[in-house]
Amino acid sequence: MRSRWVLVTGATSGIGKACAEHLAARGFAVLATGRNPQALRELAERARSSGWHLETLGLDVTSPEQIAKAVAAAQELSGGAGIEVLVNNAGIGQAGFLADLSAESLRAQFEVSLFGLHAVTRAFLAQLVSRRGTVINIGSIMGRMTVPWMGAYGAVKAAVRSLTETLRVELGSLGVRVVLVEPGAVETAFHKRAIAGSPQELPPESPFARSYAWLAANDYRPFYLMPAVSPLPIARLVERIAEARRPRARYVLPFAAHALLLLMRLTPRSLMDPLKRRVFHLPRVIPRALRPDRQ
Ligand SMILES: NC(=O)c1ccc[n+]([C@@H]2O[C@H](COP(=O)([O-])OP(=O)(O)OC[C@H]3O[C@@H](n4cnc5c(N)ncnc54)[C@H](OP(=O)(O)O)[C@@H]3O)[C@@H](O)[C@H]2O)c1
Numbered sequence: 001m002r003s004r005w006v007l008v009t010g011a012t013s014g015i016g017k018a019c020a021e022h023l024a025a026r027g028f029a030v031l032a033t034g035r036n037p038q039a040l041r042e043l044a045e046r047a048r049s050s051g052w053h054l055e056t057l058g059l060d061v062t063s064p065e066q067i068a069k070a071v072a073a074a075q076e077l078s079g080g081a082g083i084e085v086l087v088n089n090a091g092i093g094q095a096g097f098l099a100d101l102s103a104e105s106l107r108a109q110f111e112v113s114l115f116g117l118h119a120v121t122r123a124f125l126a127q128l129v130s131r132r133g134t135v136i137n138i139g140s141i142m143g144r145m146t147v148p149w150m151g152a153y154g155a156v157k158a159a160v161r162s163l164t165e166t167l168r169v170e171l172g173s174l175g176v177r178v179v180l181v182e183p184g185a186v187e188t189a190f191h192k193r194a195i196a197g198s199p200q201e202l203p204p205e206s207p208f209a210r211s212y213a214w215l216a217a218n219d220y221r222p223f224y225l226m227p228a229v230s231p232l233p234i235a236r237l238v239e240r241i242a243e244a245r246r247p248r249a250r251y252v253l254p255f256a257a258h259a260l261l262l263l264m265r266l267t268p269r270s271l272m273d274p275l276k277r278r279v280f281h282l283p284r285v286i287p288r289a290l291r292p293d294r295q
Pocket of ligand 1: 009010011012013014017034036037059060062089090092093112113116138140141142182183184185186187188189190191193196213271
């Protein structure tokens with residue numbers, strides 16, 4: 001039987017790694033790609049000792065050259081057949097109140113999570129069309145709701161959602177299924193990484209200085225909107241989608257994520273806005289340095 005090749009981006013950590021390992025364990029031929037060479041070596045070693053059909057390849061989704069190499073490598077590894085499933089998982093987040101985030105930071109997030117996803121999908125389109133394949137984009141419930149301090153990430157994931165909706169219609173006409181997976185909180189390195197860059201963004205005169213201080217002192221509690229699940233349920237869902245002839249357009253998981261989205265949708269803004277301000281300890285009075293009489 002011909003192997004069914006799946007390419008996963010950002011397979012060096014978290015959800016991408018779980019997807020690559022789970023799909024390989026379930027009999028798919030996996031091309032696990034990512035930036036971190038050490039993590040790729042470890043993944044290749046684990047695949048060897050587990051007897052999986054898994055190959056690793058360096059791929060920064062923001063590099064057109066590396067994307068072109070990945071297309072050629074996938075073609076060759078699959079004996080000319082090409083990949084059948086593309087999991088667009090690579091993504092970054094940068095926490096910070098929007099007034100303090102630089103344009104570079106915002107751009108960097110779009111560069112990886114949106115432009116990278118778009119570039120990789122375009123590059124693999126011919127292979128996916130010839131296999132009547134499936135594209136699985138990892139979005140986030142943050143693309144459907146807005147939360148202070150994660151506004152940039154939310155904007156990126158809202159764009160991923162919108163792009164995926166259009167891709168589904170357009171590529172569907174070519175026989176390619178396009179599916180959006182929108183997880184809630186998942187236990188990965190993501191949160192720590194998103195927080196790590198945050199203080200660098202903090203100008204000393206930030207009107208949100210007290211909010212940052214409160215968040216840091218309280219272990220960034222409001223960031224974790226719900227109990228985080230392990231990446232395995234996401235990997236299992238990705239397998240189900242890869243196997244499905246008619247997958248749904250989008251999947252939200254776990255159940256708590258549905259509940260949160262419903263709460264956000266049903267609560268009027270007049271109640272939700274002050275609640276969000278309170279939860280993130282936003283200023284109740286304009287900081288002295290910003291008062292009009294001081295300008
Ligand atoms: N964790 C959550 O709560 C959660 C919830 C909803 C959605 N998501 C989404 O799930 C996806 C995976 O995140 P995660 O939680 O698994 O976080 P993670 O553990 O930080 O993994 C992110 C992955 O993306 C890779 N990546 C970053 N920039 C890249 C680039 N330029 N090119 C290729 N790969 C790149 C990282 O590789 P390096 O190690 O080389 O940086 C890493 O493998 C992201 O799209 C994220 O937005 C996460």
